[in-house]
Amino acid sequence: MNSGFKFFSCILLLFFTSGRAQEKIVIGEKHALFSKILNENREIWIHLPKTYNDHTISPAKYPVIYVLDGEINFEYYTGMSDFLARTPYADIPECIVIGIKNTERTRDLTPTKSQKKSPVNPNIMLFSESGESENFVRFLQEEVKPFINKNYRIQEYTVLVGHSFGGLFAINTLLTHPEYFNAYVANDPSLWWDNKIMISKTKEYLEKNKEFPKKKVLYVSQADNEEQQKNWNSDMTQAIEDFKKIIEQNGSLYYQHRFFVGEVHGTVSYPANYEALKFVFKGFRTDIKQLAKKPGQLEADYRKLSDRAGTEFLPSETYLNTVVKFMKNNDFKETETYFINFKNKLYPKVK
Template sequence: MNKWLKFLYLPVFLVFTLGKAQEKLTIGEKQNLFSKVLNENREVWVHLPKTYHDATINPANYPVIYLLDGEINFEYYTGLTDFIARTPYADIPECIVVGIKNTERTRDLTPTKSQKKSPVNPAVTLFADSGESENFVKFLQDELKPFIRKNYRTQEYSVLVGHSFGGLFAVNTLLTHPDYFNAYVANDPSLWWDHKIMITKTKDYLEKNKKFPAGKSLYVSQADNEEQQKNWNSDMTQAIEEFKEIVEKNGSLNYKHGFFKGETHGTVSYPGNYEALKFIFNGFRTNIKQFAKNPELLEEDYKRLSEKTGAEFTPSEAYLNTIIKFMKSNDFKESETYFINLKNKLYPTMK
């Protein structure tokens, strides 16, 4: 009996001690706000950059990414943004990610009321709860964005990311409220909706305005849905390609279309979002080795990026610390002094 008690005691003790020493890894926090526009409570998930609470640097402001279908995309997307924002290999700035959890997805993300009848029962209208995206975008602009600005340190640069109906919503927001966001991502968007109404709206917009608004970016991904070709609704592919032709022919929008062979409608968002972020922030990546001989290049790079995006971007204090450490360890004294002075100019409150 004593032998068995000793045998059991050891693993129980180890579990207890290991459990006591464990630290939880968290990727975000839940926030709730009541929407007067939608007349319901909305839950959002907020991910903060790794340097957000770093006490060794000045408090910084960060661009914000508004991610639709948050309950599906939030976990992988936050890891993706952190990975490609890490210095000294950063392709994008560190960003706050706001994942928006759905309540009535079809209602919120579609621009018009569906008239589509069920092929099985013509008496049934498909997507009957559709057509209230204008209310949802009003919630984003008038309620959610002010809430995020009030509670977090944000920069005046924001990105809207959506997939399928969310991609439809992103394109519609660009056409109806282009100033609400700086950049838009539409992964395999449902541009087939309502007899391809987005194609009509795009043509109407360009006929009226001639060009897309300056300083805006749009990335569209497309899946090939190879294994579903026999059953897949070809309207999806046709509408996306039709939209692509119109936008590229006009040529005024900072636009990129990505086709992903072997990806389905359900998987294309992952590679699409990676490519979209690199496209939107193209020009953010800098070459630290070049700064040893020409330190002025850093400010020139950020100046070009700011002009392209229409928002002010400056090198973060964390990145400047990395550059200074590199210059010091490689004995580039003049460049080290240059970047110390630049850091003190941009972030004067902490030495």
């Protein structure tokens, strides 16, 4: 190969490589908010569903998932939620995902001031910056949510997702402000905090209210943590078990507890969040093949889901387009007509 041809080949390679480098895959955007409540700048990361800016369908509204520890969880969580929402196998609706980036994590996510001393040096108090979760939940409710609600098309259904201290925060929010979110996900929550104060708060809540509010969802995951059983913080496992027993004995909450064999505290969130999404939106998925025989089943399934969730869920226009195409391709003419009319009723075209 002569030197001129080599040079020409290199130029072509650089041209095509540079062209490909300009194509970016974007999963979200960052926004900076100044919080008057926290008196500091906070960063939130926002992921919009794939159909959010699709102009071939009617503008839709989407449930919102608030994910704590955004800098750790946002990237994988957005891909996971998109995967679970893909048609025609959608287990969940398409959702807007909000990642909340930390500044002072322990301060924001713990409900009480720490009184725990270091096992190495009893003169040192652990977690000295702690106990201000009430301010943080106000930040979410009074500053972040209004920003999201004003600037994006949202459905009135929200999910709070937390891990470790974030799981502690999620459960505390359920007990103190259950109306703030529709569903709560607590992955390997740090219920050992402050001599298991959350166990006491749960008992007090149920003694006062007898049961949890209707239409609320709680998912709790628990890691195996086998290698940590001899650690000074090993009471985490017992605290989660204590909490599980109280919730299951009461029986008023739409609740699931999952134990993940082989997962440790730092890895459990990934598989747990996958399972949690399917649990929170259980009943959303329908069998497209069965709809050919029972087209009315789709409306019945969504009415059942809406009744359990306390908000109206409808089949998306994207999914109905898929259903219509399936019926057409398989020559189910009557069912095709049924779903065309159903789609036009839900999503009338503006003339």
